[in-house]
Amino acid sequence: xxxxxxxxxxxxxxxxxxxxxxxxxxxxxxxxxxxxxxxxxxxxxxxxxxxxxxxxxxxxxxxxxxxxxxxxxxxxxxxxxxxxxxxxxxxxxxxxxxxxxxxxxxxxxxxxxxxxxxxxxxxxxxxxxxxxxxxxxxxxxxxxxxxxxxxxxxxxxxxxxxxxxxxxxxxxxxxxxxxxxxxxxxxxxxxxxxxxxxxxxxxxxxxxxxxxxxxxxxxxxxxxxxxxxxxxxxxxxxxxxxxxxxxxxxxxxxxx
Amino acid sequence: xxxxxxxxxxxxxxxxxxxxxxxxxxxxxxxxxxxxxxxxxxxxxxxxxxxxxxxxxxxxxxxxxxxxxxxxxxxxxxxxxxxxxxxxxxxxxxxxxxxxxxxxxxxxxxxxxxxxxxxxxxxxxxxxxxxxxxxxxxxxxxxxxxxxxxxxxxxxxxxxxxxxxxxxxxxxxxxxxxxxxxxxxxxxxxxxxxxxxxxxxxxxxxxxxxxxxxxxxxxxxxxxxxxxxxxxxxxxxxxxxxxxxxxxxxxxxxx
Amino acid sequence: xxxxxxxxxxxxxxxxxxxxxxxxxxxxxxxxxxxxxxxxxxxxxxxxxxxxxxxxxxxxxxxxxxxxxxxxxxxxxxxxxxxxxxxxxxxxxxxxxxxxxxxxxxxxxxxxxxxxxxxxxxxxxxxxxxxxxxxxxxxxxxxxxxxxxxxxxxxxxxxxxxxxxxxxxxxxxxxxxxxxxxxxxxxxxxxxxxxxxxxxxxxxxxxxxxxxxxxxxxxxxxxxxxxxxxxxxxxxxxxxxxxxxxxxxxxxxxxxxxxxxxxxxxxxxxxxxxxxxxxxxxxxxxxxxxxxxx
Numbered sequence: 001x002x003x004x005x006x007x008x009x010x011x012x013x014x015x016x017x018x019x020x021x022x023x024x025x026x027x028x029x030x031x032x033x034x035x036x037x038x039x040x041x042x043x044x045x046x047x048x049x050x051x052x053x054x055x056x057x058x059x060x061x062x063x064x065x066x067x068x069x070x071x072x073x074x075x076x077x078x079x080x081x082x083x084x085x086x087x088x089x090x091x092x093x094x095x096x097x098x099x100x101x102x103x104x105x106x107x108x109x110x111x112x113x114x115x116x117x118x119x120x121x122x123x124x125x126x127x128x129x130x131x132x133x134x135x136x137x138x139x140x141x142x143x144x145x146x147x148x149x150x151x152x153x154x155x156x157x158x159x160x161x162x163x164x165x166x167x168x169x170x171x172x173x174x175x176x177x178x179x180x181x182x183x184x185x186x187x188x189x190x191x192x193x194x195x196x197x198x199x200x201x202x203x204x205x206x207x208x209x210x211x212x213x214x215x216x217x218x219x220x221x222x223x224x225x226x227x228x229x230x231x232x233x234x235x236x237x238x239x240x241x242x243x244x245x246x247x248x249x250x251x252x253x254x255x256x
Numbered sequence: 257x258x259x260x261x262x263x264x265x266x267x268x269x270x271x272x273x274x275x276x277x278x279x280x281x282x283x284x285x286x287x288x289x290x291x292x293x294x295x296x297x298x299x300x301x302x303x304x305x306x307x308x309x310x311x312x313x314x315x316x317x318x319x320x321x322x323x324x325x326x327x328x329x330x331x332x333x334x335x336x337x338x339x340x341x342x343x344x345x346x347x348x349x350x351x352x353x354x355x356x357x358x359x360x361x362x363x364x365x366x367x368x369x370x371x372x373x374x375x376x377x378x379x380x381x382x383x384x385x386x387x388x389x390x391x392x393x394x395x396x397x398x399x400x401x402x403x404x405x406x407x408x409x410x411x412x413x414x415x416x417x418x419x420x421x422x423x424x425x426x427x428x429x430x431x432x433x434x435x436x437x438x439x440x441x442x443x444x445x446x447x448x449x450x451x452x453x454x455x456x457x458x459x460x461x462x463x464x465x466x467x468x469x470x471x472x473x474x475x476x477x478x479x480x481x482x483x484x485x486x487x488x489x490x491x492x493x494x495x496x497x498x499x500x501x502x503x504x505x506x507x508x509x510x511x
Numbered sequence: 512x513x514x515x516x517x518x519x520x521x522x523x524x525x526x527x528x529x530x531x532x533x534x535x536x537x538x539x540x541x542x543x544x545x546x547x548x549x550x551x552x553x554x555x556x557x558x559x560x561x562x563x564x565x566x567x568x569x570x571x572x573x574x575x576x577x578x579x580x581x582x583x584x585x586x587x588x589x590x591x592x593x594x595x596x597x598x599x600x601x602x603x604x605x606x607x608x609x610x611x612x613x614x615x616x617x618x619x620x621x622x623x624x625x626x627x628x629x630x631x632x633x634x635x636x637x638x639x640x641x642x643x644x645x646x647x648x649x650x651x652x653x654x655x656x657x658x659x660x661x662x663x664x665x666x667x668x669x670x671x672x673x674x675x676x677x678x679x680x681x682x683x684x685x686x687x688x689x690x691x692x693x694x695x696x697x698x699x700x701x702x703x704x705x706x707x708x709x710x711x712x713x714x715x716x717x718x719x720x721x722x723x724x725x726x727x728x729x730x731x732x733x734x735x736x737x738x739x740x741x742x743x744x745x746x747x748x749x750x751x752x753x754x755x756x757x758x759x760x761x762x763x764x765x766x767x768x769x770x771x772x773x774x775x776x777x778x779x780x781x782x783x784x785x786x787x788x789x790x791x792x793x794x795x796x797x798x799x800x801x802x803x804x805x
Binding site: 039041042046053055057059061062080084085086087088089093131133140141173 | 288304335376382
C-alpha cells in the first residue's frame with residue numbers, strides 16, 4: 001500500500017497549493033470532536049475522544065507505590081500509549097514503537113508542566129504515595145493522535161476519583177472524592193505541508209507533511225512543545241502557531 | 257476476604273437465576289480503519305474486536321500457499337480491572353487465550369478462498385468482569401462477519417461452571433474467584449460442535465454434561481444478538497440530507 | 512468498519528460507536544495525481560485504437576421477472592432446504608447455507624456479498640497502481656490481497672512507479688497469481704475507492720447507472736471491478752457523491768430513483784464546464800460537545 005501513499009501525498013500537496021484541504025476544512029479548523037467521559041467505569045477515570053475518525057480512549061488507574069528517590073514527597077504520574085494494531089493497518093503488535101513513546105511522553109509533559117495533577121496531594125506517608133497511571137489506547141487512527149490523546153487524558157483526569165485508602169490498603173470501588181486537579185492542559189498540533197501550516201492533520205495529510213509542531217497550553221501558558229518531522233520552522237512561524245495554539249486550545253478546553 | 261453465599265434461594269448475587277445471562281449488547285461496525293469490527297458489552301465486560309484481512313501475510317514465513325492463516329491477539333487494557341493497574345500487551349494468560357480462540361476460527365473460517373493471505377483478529381478487553389475470553393470471542397465472530405470473511409457459522413459461547421455446588425452459566429468476576437469450576441465453552445449452533453472447551457476445578461462427569469447442556473441452551477441468546485447486530489447494519493436506512501426515498505419497485509423486503 | 516467500506520481518497524462516512532450520532536464532516540474530495548484542467552480531449556487509450564469510450568460491462572445473468580424476495584443473511588444462515596449452489600454458499604446435508612454477510616435473493620437463488628475484499632477474476636477490468644518495476648514487468652496494487660503482475664510481453668508501453676493503469680485480468684491460477692494484460696495509463700484525474708462488491712450497482716443493469724452518472728456530470732469515469740473508480744473532468748465531485756451514495760445504499764430499493772434525483776437536482780444548478788465544483792455538503796456539526804455521558 002505504500003505506493004498509494006505517494007499518490008495521495010501528491011494529491012494533498014496539489015490541493016494545498018490551491019488553498020484547500022482534502023476534506024474542505026479551513027486551515028485552522030478542527031474536525032468534529034466528541035468527548036465521552038467515564039467510558040470505562042472500572043477505571044478511576046476515563047474518557048473517549050472522537051476527533052474526526054480518529055478514536056482514542058484514555059483510562060486512569062490509581063494505586064499505591066513508592067515515590068522517586070529525588071521526589072520523596074510527591075506522588076507518581078506514569079503515562080503510556082498503545083497504538084493498537086486494530087487502529088491502523090500500519091500498526092503491528094510488539095514493543096512500544098518510537099511513535100507511541102513520543103505520544104505518551106508529550107502528553108505526560110503537558111500534564112506535568114501544567115500541574116494538572118497536584119502531585120504533592122498524592123503523598124500518603126513516608127515511602128508511600130499514590131501512583132497515577134494514564135493509559136492512552138488508540139483505537140482508530142485517522143491522524144493527529146497527540147491532540148486526541150491529550151484531550152482524552154485531560155477529560156479522563158477530570159472524571160477521576162481517588163480510591164479510598166484505609167488501614168494501609170486501597171479499597172477499590174470506593175472513592176474518597178475527585179482527584180485534586182490544577183489546570184487542564186490541551187495540545188494543538190500543526191502540520192507543515194510545503195510552506196503551509198494546517199491544524200489537526202488527518203491521516204493523509206500527515207503522510208504529506210514535512211514537519212509537525214505540537215504546542216500544549218493551559219489558559220495562559222505554554223506547557224509543552226514537540227516538533228516532529230525533518231522540516232524546519234522560522235521564528236515567525238513559531239510565533240504565529242503559538243498564538244493559534246492559545247486560541248484553539250481554548251476551544252478544546254471547553255469540551256472537557 | 258470472607259466468601260459470601262453465591263446462591264440464595266436459587267438466585268445469585270445480582271438476582272439472576274442459575275442459567276440467566278448478564279445483560280448483553282452487541283454492535284457491529286464500530287471502527288473506521290479496520291475491515292470489520294464489533295463492540296460487546298456483556299455484564300460489566302467491554303470488549304472491542306477488529307479484523308484486518310484477508311491481506312498480504314507478513315512476515316512471509318507465516319504464509320500458507322493453500323489457505324489464509326488466521327491470527328488472533330487477545331489482550332487486556334491496563335485500566336480494564338476494578339482492581340490494580342495492569343501492564344499493557346500480552347502475557348502468558350492472554351497468549352493462551354489467543355491460541356484457543358484462534359483454533360475456533362481456524363475451524364469455521366473458509367480459509368481456502370484466500371491462499372497466501374493473513375486474516376488478523378484483534379480483541380481488546382477494555383473493561384473486565386469475568387468471562388472475558390468468551391466475550392472477546394463473541395465480538396470477534398461478529399467482526400469477522402462484518403469484514404465479509406466467509407465462515408461456516410457465527411461462533412457463540414458461554415462460560416459455565418459450578419458455584420456453591422450448583423452448575424450455572426455466565427459468571428461475574430466474584431463468582432469466578434469463589435466458584436468451584438470454570439468452563440468456557442464456544443460452539444457452532446448450527447452444527448452443534450464444541451469448538452472451544454477449557455475447564456478448571458473438580459467435576460463429576462454428570463456435572464460436566466449438565467454444564468455442556470446449559471452452555472448449548474444459554475448460548476442461543478448470544479447467537480441471536482450476534483445475528484441481530486449484523487443485520488441491523490443493513491436495516492433500511494438512508495443517508496441523510498440527500499434525496500428522500502421512493503417506494504420500491506420490483507423488490508420486496510423481508511426482514 | 513463503517514457501513515460500507517469506502518476507502519475513498521476523500522471519504523464520507525458516518526461515525527460509529529458510542530457517543531451521540533452525528534454526521535461526519537463534509538465529503539472529502541477524491542485523490543489522484545495532478546488534476547488536469549478541463550479540456551477537450553479524447554478519452555485515454557484503453558488499448559483499443561482510436562481511443563474508444565470505455566465500455567463497462569458486468570456479467571448479467573437472466574433474471575426471473577416480477578418482484579423478488581430478498582433478505583440480509585449472515586454466515587451459517589440457512590438459505591434453502593434444497594441444494595441451491597451459489598458462490599459463497601455451501602451445501603450441507605442437502606441444505607444450502609450462506610457463508611457470508613450478504614443479500615440473498617430467494618426468487619433467483621442469488622447470493623451477493625455485502626462486505627469483503629476484491630478477489631480477481633478473469634475478464635475483470637481493474638484500476639491498479641504500479642508499485643514495483645521488475646525486470647520482466649510490473650507489479651500492480653489492485654486493491655486486493657493479491658498483486659497483479661503485468662508482463663512486459665503484454666504491453667508495449669513503459670510505466671513508472673505510481674502510474675495509475677486500467678488493465679484486464681488475463682489469468683488467475685490456483686495459487687492466485689494474477690496476470691494482467693491490455694493495460695493503459697490513466698492520466699490526471701482522481702481516484703476513489705469503494706468496496707468491490709458494490710461495483711455492479713455502480714455500473715447498473717446494461718450500464719444504465721454509470722451512464723446516467725456520466726451523462727449528468729459530463730465526467731469521464733472508469734469503474735474498476737476491484738472497487739477503484741477513476742474520474743476526470745466534468746462535475747467529478749458530484750459523480751463521487753453519487754457513487755458513494757450507491758455504495759452506502761445499494762441494498763435499499765429505489766436506489767435508481769434516488770440517484771437520479773441527486774443528479775438532476777445538482778446538474779441543473781451547476782455548470783460542468785467551470786472550475787471543479789464543490790461536492791454536495793452534508794450539514795456540518797460545529798466542533799462542540801453534545802450531551803456528555805458519565
